[in-house]
Amino acid sequence: MNIVVCLKQVPGTADVKIDPQTNNLIRQGIKNTINPFDTYALEEGVRIRERHGGKVIVISMGPPQAESMLREAISLGADEAVLLSDSTFAGADTWATSYTLATAIKKLGQYYVVICGRQTLDGDTGQVGPELAEMLEVPLITYVSKIEEISDVQIRARRMIDEGHEVIQAPLPAVITVTKEINVPRLPSLRGIAKSKSATIPVWNLQELGGDPVRVGLSGSFTRVVKIFYPQRNRQARIFQGDLGNQVDCLVDELKSAGLV
């Protein structure tokens, strides 16, 4: 059965600049890469296949250049890749993105687990995984740090929460989103690289995908980016000198005078 891993190509750095005129990301001169959280999703998919058999299919919605990322995913162990690319997909928010991905996953046929990274480096919302589960009408386990058991019909996974972790069991198929604690992603292999160079990566446009045109891209999005701005930096730093007792006294005085204690 298929293991589907959703990937997104993102700028290869967290230090992105925004064009103040257009409010768009400045993408010139920035190398794109697989969203770091998605690399853990891919590795976990490959590990499940190694233990359990099946096929790892990676999918991504993105511009044509995202094909290079899908080839990289094949060098890292994915069996097949599909790129969802159409000008009508542009401007999608997480909802429209999830609709597009869910439509593709249904079209791929039977699957037993869909794996996503917990969030992306650029959008940072962490919404696509949960929305996918909703649209596919399957169970969802987010923030998975360990898969304790997986069979054809059931998964038991450890999920990170603020106070520690909880163990959740769900029937398959299901969607899981993973954290970086789950594994250490491998490096590519020479055979994987050779395979990635010769692999055919189908590109599905809207017509091939067979989705509802009003539910994809900007028209399928409930949210619009109205404005992007840098946060105001109000933080101030003060370093207290002297011995420890003196430093503590100064700190307490400072906090009192600021009305914080």
Add this chain to the structure above:
Amino acid sequence: MEYFITEQQKTIKSLARRIAEERILPVRAELDEKEEFPWTIMKDLADADMFRVFVPEQYEGLGGGCFELCLVAEELSRVCSGIAVSYAATALGSFTLMDYGSEAQKRKFLPAIAAGAKLAAFALTEPTAGSDAGAIKTTAEKVEGGYLLNGTKQFITNGGEAEIYTVIALTDKSKGARGASSFLVEKGTPGFSFGKKEKKMGIRSSATRELVFRNCLIPEENIISKPGMGFIMTMKLLDRSRPGVAAQAVGVAQGALEAAVEYTRQRIQFGHPLISLPVVQDILADMAIHVEAARALVYAAARTVDSGAKDFTESSAMAKVFASDVAMKVTTDAVQVCGGAGYMRDYPVEKMMRDAKITQIYEGSNQVLRNAISIELRKRKAKTA
């Protein structure tokens, strides 16, 4: 410099470099300090198909030769020679099997070696037989059902860690070196145990250990080729593997050169970075010239081996001698330009200097190899005279 390497060779080189920088660099000092065998790194190398590089395609390898092996050894050694030799020793332990083994032997052992699931080792040296390899005393007595191995092998790289050993032993003591044969011995065979683990000057993450054989029964089918072929096959093997040691030497020299450039750019003395001093520039320039010259010679020798040439004793000896002497000189100079810091274990160059020394010694000391080169010179002159 442009060495006209193929796309596949570029891929091998860049992936080996990535493994070295991402996986080996963070742990090399600790492995050296603790003299710990790098099993995690061996797994990374196996997962990346690095052990497939030198194995023929029909045995689940990628069909590369001496040159591809050199590219990997060089890149690993640029960051840690101890790990490079642990990797390359598996090739050394498999070449006799690849070149002279039967189809059944190759089918049995090579796929596991290619997958990196089993490491290999080569065992020739004994307490009384170093450069004088013909003086080995380990015997393999023909008995019913196989050969009975008795003796002790010394300084065996990957000893104790490898699963598959190519062992040289005398099947006919009266014939000396001509009575030597080559055997495949699996770890766990009754009568085969491991002795002293050596504490070394350098390449300390690699395992160097004694192999002890006490009435160890080797099945008949584990002899490689015919009885009496052991010494000839070993000489061919070492001719073929020496460019790998040479590549290891180029790698450690390259690593030391880069560390020296980095340090001398940052270190300010007399108000300027050290690298702006002409005396330092001269040293760095000489280091760079020698590293590049060694690389060119090693690549040429490796290509000669892969070309199918009948005799490459001289080429491979030249590459090994020159590159290892360069490695010793360049790593020593790297410590020198890094000064007091270079002598400290917090900086990588003192390790590189310790690691470089062995390349002048093993797989034929440079003195023995110079002797071999001059014998070739004399033979050639005698033929034309």
